[in-house]
Amino acid sequence: MPTEKSMLEHINELVAEEKQLRASSEHTDDDRTRLRHLEEQLDQCWDMLRQRRAKTEFDQPADDVKERPVGEVEGYLQ
Template sequence: MADDIDIQQHIRGLIDEEHSLRGKLGVGEISVEEENQRLRTLEVELDQCWDLLRQRRAKREFGEDPSGAQVRDAGTVENYRG
């Protein structure tokens, strides 16, 4: 992902897919198990994208190059404590 706009567009695409999955489940095109499996994957990918945006913004705020931010592994972004 090249820049913030690309990341934001990817996030929108993931959210659109999430809504589509819920619609498909509602009309019986997919099973609950299929929906849940894909939703888990989407949630991790969304968390990674949001984390990447936060990293880029922090680097920019402190005068660093935002392109140095990297996607962190699922285990890292899924184990954050709020």
């Protein structure tokens, strides 16, 4: 299970790639597909990080969080 630090590093890498793709003036179909995938990955990473932090707050083991499916994470109300 990744640590909080490694999760944050991964999030930062995904955000950097997303920014780089968005900075381009023209987007190919592959770029749009990659952006959508990056957004989904980021949502899953943030969800896992929130799970870890909630478990830690309530003195539960944070290492047993599971990555939730994209459809579930994308369906959350903002």
